[in-house]
Amino acid sequence: MGVLIPIGSGKGGVGKTVFTANLGAVLASYGKTVVLVDLDLGGANLHTCLGVRNKHPGVGSIVWKKEKRLENLVVPTGIDRLFLVPGDNLLPGTANLDFFTKRRIMKELLELTADYVLLDLGAGASYNVIDFWLMAPDSVVVTAPEIPAVLNAYSFLKTAAFRLLFRSFGKGSAERERIVEFVVNRTEGQGDTFLAFAEGLAREDAERGGTKGAKALEELGRLRPRVVVNMGNGQDDATIAQRLREISARNLGIGMEYISYIMRDPYVSASVSDRAPLAVTAPEASFVRGVRAAADRIARAPSAPAPGLELDDEDLFSMIEKAFDEDGSPTL
Numbered sequence: 001m002g003v004l005i006p007i008g009s010g011k012g013g014v015g016k017t018v019f020t021a022n023l024g025a026v027l028a029s030y031g032k033t034v035v036l037v038d039l040d041l042g043g044a045n046l047h048t049c050l051g052v053r054n055k056h057p058g059v060g061s062i063v064w065k066k067e068k069r070l071e072n073l074v075v076p077t078g079i080d081r082l083f084l085v086p087g088d089n090l091l092p093g094t095a096n097l098d099f100f101t102k103r104r105i106m107k108e109l110l111e112l113t114a115d116y117v118l119l120d121l122g123a124g125a126s127y128n129v130i131d132f133w134l135m136a137p138d139s140v141v142v143t144a145p146e147i148p149a150v151l152n153a154y155s156f157l158k159t160a161a162f163r164l165l166f167r168s169f170g171k172g173s174a175e176r177e178r179i180v181e182f183v184v185n186r187t188e189g190q191g192d193t194f195l196a197f198a199e200g201l202a203r204e205d206a207e208r209g210g211t212k213g214a215k216a217l218e219e220l221g222r223l224r225p226r227v228v229v230n231m232g233n234g235q236d237d238a239t240i241a242q243r244l245r246e247i248s249a250r251n252l253g254i255g256m257e258y259i260s261y262i263m264r265d266p267y268v269s270a271s272v273s274d275r276a277p278l279a280v281t282a283p284e285a286s287f288v289r290g291v292r293a294a295a296d297r298i299a300r301a302p303s304a305p306a307p308g309l310e311l312d313d314e315d316l317f318s319m320i321e322k323a324f325d326e327d328g329s330p331t332l
């Protein structure tokens with residue numbers, strides 16, 4: 001198994017797919033074998049950035065049980081050492097994957113043979129997307145520097161933190177119920193932060209002789225998202241990126257690593273009609289320089305073990321919806 005790098009974003013259209021394609025091309029140019037997996041089911045378009053024709057069976061074949069092995073879906077991209085597992089647009093989207101299929105895809109991802117396996121996830125923080133994103137403690141979040149995109153990046157991280165905490169305890173546990181209760185009753189800006197809540201939960205668990213709370217805090221402490229700021233404009237971007245770092249540290253206890261700042265670059269949209277990544281057609285473009293900065297950091301980093309989390313079919317969000325329904329409050 002190679003190094004797994006899931007790539008997500010709170011907001012759509014911030015450049016995850018072009019970033020993934022180009023990061024793959026750069027890592028491949030460093031002599032690494034890279035498999036890109038299009039997990040944006042329902043909105044799969046990674047193949048277009050690579051100039052691969054949309055005629056190969058993709059991840060949908062696993063979903064429809066036509067194919068068991070993800071490795072049988074790997075196709076060449078025309079770029080040395082860079083391979084693709086296409087997505088499928090006939091699927092209703094990653095958000096709708098059932099638990100067994102998700103677990104099967106996760107297992108298959110871990111069995112792909114490559115130096116790097118990059119996952120292009122769908123936008124947003126649906127719990128299936130978050131579960132793929134949580135497969136590594138140092139997954140990538142792409143954001144644009146504008147306030148709405150950064151707020152979405154923050155809520156993506158917050159959802160991931162809650163999901164990690166939730167998955168640290170067993171199905172049907174009292175702790176999971178407490179987490180739901182906390183989310184339902186909390187008004188933003190009031191009461192405990194997520195971090196204080198998680199610490200309280202761990203303390204109570206320890207008093208009862210449990211170890212899952214302490215383990216959850218340890219996993220939270222190991223989360224170190226790699227943030228890419230894409231479509232930069234220069235001026236005030238650093239201030240807003242700094243704000244994201246501060247509120248994530250204070251409220252969630254999550255530290256992050258900014259691995260690249262990429263400028264808005266008119267060559268990027270032009271490259272889509274080239275049907276080849278800019279890293280191949282214009283290696284000196286400013287976009288590619290930014291991607292290379294990220295690739296260099298990734299190539300230097302030691303690989304981190306995946307979080308040891310429980311995986312089952314219990315879903316925080318539907319439990320929250322249920323709690324709202326029972327209250328007679330409006331459904332989320």
Ligand SMILES: Nc1ncnc2c1ncn2[C@@H]1O[C@H](COP(=O)(O)OP(=O)(O)OP(=O)(O)O)[C@@H](O)[C@H]1O
Pocket residue numbers: 009011012013014015016017018019040043122123230231232262263264265266268269272287
């Ligand atoms: N640095 C950049 N400069 C200019 N244009 C960019 C840059 N990065 C991405 N784009 C353009 O932004 C658009 C969205 O990019 P992309 O499809 O990669 O985003 P995405 O996050 O994958 O979107 P989705 O959430 O829909 O999957 C594309 O037209 C792409 O060419």
Ligand SMILES: [Mg+2]
Pocket residue numbers: 016017018040120
């Ligand atoms: Mg995309």
